[in-house]
Amino acid sequence: MDNRIVKSENQYHGPVFDVESLSVNLPDGRMRKYDLVTIQDAVTILPLDAEGYVHFVRQYRIGANKEMLELPAGKIETGEEALATAEREIREEIGMAAGKMQELGRFYVSPGYSTEYMYTYLATELYPSPLAPDQDEFLNVVKLSLDEVMQMVRKGELDDSKSLAALFQALPYLKNWTLR
């Protein structure tokens, strides 16, 4: 059954996300309270160039308190279509536009406590077309072959869930990728 939320009360209002206290109707008839983070939807892009390199970005992330390697990603701005966000974000983050932008799938990032919903895209036919990044973004582009990506996964060196999930969704589109 869908929609079990009976009541929602705001507990915290912040610049990026809010916290709501939900009253949820359990299947056995009892009611329980859960805290939920409400946050804008987002996109993740897998940019694959003609030479077979995936373009990652490396940047400091507060949740890990360290620099992380991730696929380019960003929040959908109010009124923006997910595809437009993807087209904007790869120009801002890796300085490239895509001749072809193909939707790979969609997923909830952490459905137990957050509404965050992510659209993923495969970006190909890349060409230089930089846009100025956000004022607080400081990132480096790192290009890796698909084999190098898989080696990093095997060694546990790629530790970002949206990047791993998008790479998995891309498998049917990466016909020539030898996995082992």
Add this chain to the structure above:
Amino acid sequence: MDNRIVKSENQYHGPVFDVESLSVNLPDGRMRKYDLVTIQDAVTILPLDAEGYVHFVRQYRIGANKEMLELPAGKIETGEEALATAEREIREEIGMAAGKMQELGRFYVSPGYSTEYMYTYLATELYPSPLAPDQDEFLNVVKLSLDEVMQMVRKGELDDSKSLAALFQALPYLKNWTLR
């Protein structure tokens, strides 16, 4: 550079997560504030039985406000080792224990605004050994072959990031899985 957090102030204290306001030192010397969700680490388990079926769970999730298909998962309790959580959670959620529990990897779930960190395991040599689930857990077990899983991914019917990420991390261990 790691550790750019200069100050952390609690903004919200809840039963499952807190919200901290961080003052972060940007690479250009400026300071900026970010909100961060602090939450317990967790595990995701990919249970693969001798017949080649993956055991998923289907349950209502507040972040999606609908029932979702996910790999078994759960929070690490205070003082518990990640491996012990994985062993406990598959008994609670799918009623099976694993003769072999192999770590697949680790990842940050949403490092832009949350500390949530996930350990993933491949559980094999399964045998019945149920533990009572949490009082507010109401879930159904769904067994899918690896081919059925990949069909669902292709159709966009598997929309949970941790499950997609864990399946990707498992690829090197699933030698006989024909992807296409």
